[in-house]
Amino acid sequence: MTAQILSASPIVEQMKRDLKSRCETLRNRGTVPSMCVVLVGDSPASLSYIRNKKKVCEEVGATFNLLQLPANISEHDFLAHIEKLNHDPKIHGVIIQLPVSEHLKRLNLSNLILPSKDIDGFHGLNTQHIYTGTTNLKLLIPCTPKGIIHLLKFYGVDLEGKHVVVVGRSLIVGKPLSMLLSNFNATVTLAHSHTKNLEDITKIADILISAIGKAHFIQPKHLNPNKKTIVVDVGMNTVNGKLTGDVAPEVSSVAGGLTPVPGGVGPMTVVSLIENLISATENQLKG
Ligand SMILES: NC(=O)c1ccc[n+]([C@@H]2O[C@H](COP(=O)([O-])OP(=O)(O)OC[C@H]3O[C@@H](n4cnc5c(N)ncnc54)[C@H](OP(=O)(O)O)[C@@H]3O)[C@@H](O)[C@H]2O)c1
Numbered sequence: 429m430t431a432q433i434l435s436a437s438p439i440v441e442q443m444k445r446d447l448k449s450r451c452e453t454l455r456n457r458g459t460v461p462s463m464c465v466v467l468v469g470d471s472p473a474s475l476s477y478i479r480n481k482k483k484v485c486e487e488v489g490a491t492f493n494l495l496q497l498p499a500n501i502s503e504h505d506f507l508a509h510i511e512k513l514n515h516d517p518k519i520h521g522v523i524i525q526l527p528v529s530e531h532l533k534r535l536n537l538s539n540l541i542l543p544s545k546d547i548d549g550f551h552g553l554n555t556q557h558i559y560t561g562t563t564n565l566k567l568l569i570p571c572t573p574k575g576i577i578h579l580l581k582f583y584g585v586d587l588e589g590k591h592v593v594v595v596g597r598s599l600i601v602g603k604p605l606s607m608l609l610s611n612f613n614a615t616v617t618l619a620h621s622h623t624k625n626l627e628d629i630t631k632i633a634d635i636l637i638s639a640i641g642k643a644h645f646i647q648p649k650h651l652n653p654n655k656k657t658i659v660v661d662v663g664m665n666t667v668n669g670k671l672t673g674d675v676a677p678e679v680s681s682v683a684g685g686l687t688p689v690p691g692g693v694g695p696m697t698v699v700s701l702i703e704n705l706i707s708a709t710e711n712q713l714k715g
Pocket residue numbers: 572595596597598599600601602619620621622623626639640641642662663664665693694695697698
């Protein structure tokens with residue numbers, strides 16, 4: 429048996445067509461959706477993620493801006509830039525590219541961007557939608573969890589009553605994802621580095637989602653070959669200069685379905701970010 433490859437590309441194409449049409453409607457009403465990425469420093473990894481965001485943003489007809497700030501920018505000046513973007517009526521979505529310089533990490537970064545422009549979906553008022561039970565993917569909710577739900581829906585993976593094991597409990601992926609899955613009536617186990625007997629838990633999963641950040645950590649031994657488990661690989665690890673997921677390629681022989689790296693969760697995250705930009709612009713016009 430070889431797992432079905434759950435590639436992002438057909439979904440991304442479909443979503444881009446829809447977003448292009450929503451963007452055109454906005455343009456016809458005189459508003460060009462416009463986003464700004466705030467980058468502190470010049471990390472090559474960040475610049476590469478930013479290029480992917482710019483590409484999809486421009487493909488749907490929206491405007492992309494990059495505000496690149498020096499790594500040693502003072503806290504005061506950094507906050508002044510964010511404040512300016514928050515009040516710029518021509519900018520509808522703002523994100524702070526992570527990671528920022530060490531000295532800025534003590535700021536409450538998630539809550540700096542106005543909730544209405546927070547297209548990463550990290551602001552407390554936006555994450556609250558998830559914690560209070562929403563299944564509305566048009567809300568500004570975090571992009572990786574949203575992209576994973578879009579992907580599972582597209583491939584007809586039913587969540588109702590299924591046991592989903594999420595490995596990794598970060599604020600940007602594991603935690604909001606586990607809540608969102610629960611909103612879709614999945615039964616969720618959220619595992620992490622202190623979880624005991626991880627293999628026993630992952631083996632009973634109908635759907636296994638790995639967001640750990642360790643190349644090829646998930647091995648065939650983590651799956652029950654009789655369950656046709658759907659495996660979602662969030663990991664983006666660099667091994668010998670090559671983008672590598674958390675899931676070992678051999679898992680393909682024991683899983684029912686598997687998202688590829690590259691070409692799986694990464695592109696779903698980017699297109700979900702642009703979906704948030706278009707939704708944010710529409711909402712701002714409604715006032
Ligand atoms: N594809 C995308 O669009 C996308 C988006 C975001 C992130 N990512 C990638 O996803 C990965 C995770 O990133 P992140 O920011 O979500 O996570 P993170 O903040 O790096 O945290 C990693 C999580 O994995 C858990 N973990 C680490 N080792 C473990 C082990 N041996 N067994 C079980 N759990 C373990 C940690 O547990 P503790 O909490 O106990 O420390 C933590 O919760 C990275 O490769 C990142 O690049 C990809």
